Amino acid sequence: MQTEIIIAGFGGQGVLFAGQLLAYTALDNDLHVTWFPSYGPEMRGGTAHCTVIVSDEEIGSPIVRNPRAAVVMNLPSLDKYEPLVREGGVLVVNSSLVDRNPDRKDLSAIMIPANEVGEEIGDKRLANLVMVGALLQRLPVLTVEAVGQSLRKHIPEHRRNLLEANIEALKRGHALAAGEAVSA
Amino acid sequence: MAKELLKGNIAFAEAAIRAGCEAYFGYPITPQTEALEHMSKRMPELGRVFLQAESEVAAINMVYGAASAGVRVMTSSSSPGVSLMMEGLSYIVGSEVPVVLVDIMRGGPGLGNIAPSQGDYNQIVKGGGHGDYRPIVLAPATVQELIDLTVEAFDLAEKYRYIVVVLADGSMGQIMEPAELPPMKPVRKPEERPAWALTGAKGRDPNVITSIYIDPAVEEEFNLKLKAKQERIEANEVRYKEIALEEAEIAIVAFGTAGRVAQSAVKAAREEGIRVGLLRPISLYPYPYHRVRELASKVKAMLVVEMNGGQMVEDVRLAVEGRVPVHFYGRMGGVVPLPEEVLDEIRKVHSGLAVPA
Amino acid sequence: MAEEKLVESLIYAKPESLYPVGTHYCPGCTHGVAHRLIAEVIDELGVREETIGVAPVGCAVFAYNYFNMDFAEAAHGRAPAMATGIKRVSPDKIVFTYQGDGDLASIGMAEIIHAAARGENITVIFINNANYGMTGGQMAPTTLPGQKTTSSPLGRDVEMHGFPIRVAELLSQLDGAVYVVRRSLHSVANIRKAKKAIRQAFEVQQQGLGFSMVELLSSCPINWGLPPVEALQWIEDHMLPAYPLGDYKVHPAIAKKPTR
Numbered sequence: 025m026q027t028e029i030i031i032a033g034f035g036g037q038g039v040l041f042a043g044q045l046l047a048y049t050a051l052d053n054d055l056h057v058t059w060f061p062s063y064g065p066e067m068r069g070g071t072a073h074c075t076v077i078v079s080d081e082e083i084g085s086p087i088v089r090n091p092r093a094a095v096v097m098n099l100p101s102l103d104k105y106e107p108l109v110r111e112g113g114v115l116v117v118n119s120s121l122v123d124r125n126p127d128r129k130d131l132s133a134i135m136i137p138a139n140e141v142g143e144e145i146g147d148k149r150l151a152n153l154v155m156v157g158a159l160l161q162r163l164p165v166l167t168v169e170a171v172g173q174s175l176r177k178h179i180p181e182h183r184r185n186l187l188e189a190n191i192e193a194l195k196r197g198h199a200l201a202a203g204e205a206v207s208a
Numbered sequence: 209m210a211k212e213l214l215k216g217n218i219a220f221a222e223a224a225i226r227a228g229c230e231a232y233f234g235y236p237i238t239p240q241t242e243a244l245e246h247m248s249k250r251m252p253e254l255g256r257v258f259l260q261a262e263s264e265v266a267a268i269n270m271v272y273g274a275a276s277a278g279v280r281v282m283t284s285s286s287s288p289g290v291s292l293m294m295e296g297l298s299y300i301v302g303s304e305v306p307v308v309l310v311d312i313m314r315g316g317p318g319l320g321n322i323a324p325s326q327g328d329y330n331q332i333v334k335g336g337g338h339g340d341y342r343p344i345v346l347a348p349a350t351v352q353e354l355i356d357l358t359v360e361a362f363d364l365a366e367k368y369r370y371i372v373v374v375l376a377d378g379s380m381g382q383i384m385e386p387a388e389l390p391p392m393k394p395v396r397k398p399e400e401r402p403a404w405a406l407t408g409a410k411g412r413d414p415n416v417i418t419s420i421y422i423d424p425a426v427e428e429e430f431n432l433k434l435k436a437k438q439e440r441i442e443a444n445e446v447r448y449k450e451i452a453l454e455e456a457e458i459a460i461v462a463f464g465t466a467g468r469v470a471q472s473a474v475k476a477a478r479e480e481g482i483r484v485g486l487l488r489p490i491s492l493y494p495y496p497y498h499r500v501r502e503l504a505s506k507v508k509a510m511l512v513v514e515m516n517g518g519q520m521v522e523d524v525r526l527a528v529e530g531r532v533p534v535h536f537y538g539r540m541g542g543v544v545p546l547p548e549e550v551l552d553e554i555r556k557v558h559s560g561l562a563v564p565a
Numbered sequence: 566m567a568e569e570k571l572v573e574s575l576i577y578a579k580p581e582s583l584y585p586v587g588t589h590y591c592p593g594c595t596h597g598v599a600h601r602l603i604a605e606v607i608d609e610l611g612v613r614e615e616t617i618g619v620a621p622v623g624c625a626v627f628a629y630n631y632f633n634m635d636f637a638e639a640a641h642g643r644a645p646a647m648a649t650g651i652k653r654v655s656p657d658k659i660v661f662t663y664q665g666d667g668d669l670a671s672i673g674m675a676e677i678i679h680a681a682a683r684g685e686n687i688t689v690i691f692i693n694n695a696n697y698g699m700t701g702g703q704m705a706p707t708t709l710p711g712q713k714t715t716s717s718p719l720g721r722d723v724e725m726h727g728f729p730i731r732v733a734e735l736l737s738q739l740d741g742a743v744y745v746v747r748r749s750l751h752s753v754a755n756i757r758k759a760k761k762a763i764r765q766a767f768e769v770q771q772q773g774l775g776f777s778m779v780e781l782l783s784s785c786p787i788n789w790g791l792p793p794v795e796a797l798q799w800i801e802d803h804m805l806p807a808y809p810l811g812d813y814k815v816h817p818a819i820a821k822k823p824t825r
Contacts, residue, residue, distance in 0.1 A: 084472030262679035269643035273650025418638035
């Protein structure tokens with residue numbers, strides 16, 4: 025069983041890191057995984073995306089045309105990946121930066137005001153993990169708890185002060201996607 | 209050692225360090241620069257040599273010098289940079305010093321782009337620099353293979369006193385996958401440097417590292433020696449991987465990233481009932497001609513998939529010698545073919561088989 | 566007749582650092598002088614067995630046939646890069662390059678500039694004879710304005726080909742270069758001064774101070790179309806005004822002790 029996830033947004037929104045976190049979690053849970061980034065000449069502000077494939081067997085191609093899920097952090101990413109998600113797949117949209125609803129009715133789609141939620145926790149840069157939390161509610165390929173554990177294990181020392189806020193972001197995203205009441 | 213999540217560029221650099229690489233000379237170029245950056249931090253930590261050269265031309269000649277002094281040495285670059293290194297490669301072969309080069313290919317010709325490509329197959333596999341030689345060329349398709357082949361490259365380079373190129377595309381440099389690094393091997397002690405190396409002529413006749421043989425008869429003698437070396441390499445160093453070739457009607461031949469994309473397509477096609485398998489050459493020189501030829505007598509058609517306009521396909525056709533049709537599917541410009549595209553090609557080839565001749 | 570006791574006194578011998586062979590250099594060419602000076606210095610310093618030379622592409626391409634020590638033959642212009650590779654992995658060895666003006670100042674300009682800028686602890690012996698010798702006397706970066714060569718048959722036209730490059734002056738501007746001088750091989754007195762400079766350059770390397778280069782004005786009688794003695798005179802008349810002799814960079818760290 026193979027699950028493909030595309031995470032896309034502006035450079036600087038942490039899409040590559042979000043994908044790496046999923047990849048670390050898959051590794052820590054003895055799954056096969058590939059993380060494949062877009063890489064461009066610009067260091068900041070351009071579009072960025074990565075493809076994460078998680079599987080219980082050897083992975084061939086590290087990229088696919090039709091992923092099982094897309095996490096889109098901005099409007100260009102929604103425009104690009106909404107048509108590509110496999111039928112019945114998952115689409116997580118950052119409604120903080122996207123002013124339209126998805127057109128497709130055959131997807132499990134959810135709008136998450138990730139920037140605002142991140143700001144509530146303390147930093148809008150936490151939006152990426154809010155989105156990951158929401159994704160894993162709809163696509164339980166890994167658990168939020170497992171992601172939290174892997175984050176704890178792999179976070180660089182100089183970022184350790186952000187650990188709890190990141191874990192909170194994952195939980196909040198998950199709860200939002202589950203439709204649970206979330207206090208501001 | 210346990211598996212770690214490793215980026216290709218970091219993985220091969222660290223693998224080289226663990227293989228006892230004593231010196232690295234390089235120049236930044238996307239998409240392999242993380243390797244140079246990794247070396248810039250790790251090599252001095254370990255008391256080894258890292259130097260950022262003023263150009264790829266200088267880098268490969270520094271490598272040439274360090275190799276002449278008898279240490280394990282490498283460089284890495286990407287297509288335009290490797291073009292600049294071709295002069296040095298030729299001298300390295302002409303002087304019989306062991307060198308490892310990792311080429312993380314990108315789109316071309318010219319400045320091209322920084323996306324993954326296999327457009328330099330002909331350049332690297334057929335020689336590259338001037339003169340009569342072919343480097344040993346190893347093509348990984350996973351981060352683990354990139355690690356293992358980099359380590360092996362050092363051994364092969366020394367075994368044959370030759371240039372070994374690890375040829376991968378940009379996606380192999382940028383991808384992250386779980387992989388295991390080898391244990392750390394110490395660098396060679398100064399007194400363990402090979403007898404032919406430039407170490408100062410203390411108590412022995414001077415050593416000379418040169419590639420000039422001004423007398424044509426002597427040069428030819430050297431050429432014959434190189435040729436004999438290449439024959440040994442061809443006899444002993446062919447490497448490939450086979451997937452689902454049992455009972456196959458169609459054999460795909462693809463290397464590196466194109467190979468693993470094809471692997472996904474083979475799986476999907478098998479699920480549709482199409483009997484297709486994959487031969488993934490790992491050594492591009494020496495090329496597995498023999499195995500391709502054997503397959504040609506077993507399958508009804510072949511499909512070559514490459515991230516170029518059709519370069520390795522010529523070697524497949526040389527081996528097949530017209531026994532079965534050899535189809536080609538390629539993407540260029542830094543576009544990585546999708547498994548779905550390759551599956552479509554497999555279906556086309558398969559439906560062609562059904563048509564009576 | 567009283568028997569006179571003959572006392573044998575050796576006043577001239579081939580240095581151990583040179584093989585006892587003839588060279589392929591043209592009659593009257595000063596490459597042989599330059600080789601000998603280097604070999605004498607290496608003998609005097611007692612470092613033959615620790616020295617690794619790097620030969621250029623040019624007339625001295627076969628230098629390793631004459632120098633009795635470990636030697637590498639570099640690609641055209643790349644000797645400083647190759648020497649860098651050798652020196653970095655063998656910092657206890659003495660590494661020198663021997664390069665001509667086409668090799669060093671044209672095709673190898675990037676390599677020499679950066680080796681100097683890095684303060685690479687190598688010694689460079691630079692033979693400036695104002696033309697490409699090996700390929701038959703073409704224009705070099707050091708060819709003088711108006712000088713006729715086989716590729717500037719009407720004389721070097723600076724409007725078309727630009728101006729000669731003064732390498733010693735150029736390299737002396739770089740912080741990594743600690744000893745950069747120009748000497749000439751056109752007379753006995755100058756040859757003696759050249760040897761002192763070569764010795765100083767090797768000693769700079771022994772002391773680990775950084776990059777050293779000795780530029781030597783040399784004759785090329787065959788390609789210049791002059792008899793050997795006139796060729797030496799031509800250096801004095803034409804090259805000295807364009808390429809003034811002198812010490813262009815002597816780092817204060819270099820001991821002021823006299824060299825023999």
